[in-house]
Amino acid sequence: MKKIIIMLFSLLSLISISASVIIPQKLLLEDMKPVLQKAKTYEKFKVIYARKAVPGEIIKTYTADGYETQNTAGEGDFVVKNTTDAKEMYILTKEKFEKRYKYLKKLDSKWNIYQPLGKVKAVKVDSALTKRLGVDGIDFSIETSWGEEMTVKKGDLLVSPLDYSEVYRIANKEFYETYKAGK
Template sequence: MPSGPIPQEVLLLKIRILLEREGRLYHKKTRVFARPAQAGERVDTLTSDGLETTNTAQAGDMLVRNQTQAGEHYLMPAESFAKRYRHLQALNDEWAEYQAIGRIWAIQLTPERLGALELPPVFEFIAAWGSPMIARQGDFLAAPEDASEVYRIAQEEFGETYAPVG
């Protein structure tokens, strides 16, 4: 059992193996709202089951709001955002609507998979931006197609937001 947040590199190494064997490709089936974030802006990502993580915007980051019941907000570096989203329409002077064009690998944290990963039903890991991120049994661990990072998507929001490719 981990004694603190699991380092991003450690979890990513474990998850890559599982994603190769058992993961599925998914695409985002919903649109998002986004605007340029202000450097230093603090963003708490709140999902239906509570605080997921906290991040502080760097210059050029985008603030993204999912169109889910929770309406969770999160930050993305501009370069990643540009690769994963296509502009649809401006909503006002700040916000615009975007369609996801990227895909992700994801795997659900079942009791069996948690056991194989030697993880408890609730654990924390360090997100790619350096802050702790919580994950719970039933949630999904996801990675972009290049598996350059791993992050959590809460079970309810995953169901609202993603669909299998193909």
């Protein structure tokens, strides 16, 4: 009986593994670039809190709908905390951070307040997009620019900076809490 239970659990894990796909960043960029070039431009309007990261620090990102991804800080990186209901946190390299945010003022002894500067192209994850990506009806994730897995759900948005250097997910609720249609 014990062997049968172990075999069932093994079989179930194989089934759940095969039902999920991770799309590599390079392939995602290639496939999404033409779609994103035609997509609407959005501006981040809500201030963020940020602090210098401690090298080796691991930040796990949680949105209102659960776990999204994680990242390990390197030298010079920043930890960003969005001012959404979820207060999701993530890591940005110094280069990305300085392109996307402008210092406003000190919040407290740990965090500073920054104004967003960045604009993105965004596409909603719907049936047409999942068909294009070859993952319609399948749970899927994307590989981030830093090599981690990032959860993607229908209704989320796949976004890219205007230089099309990467594609990442922003959960639906958090996207509309922080972005508005650009000019």
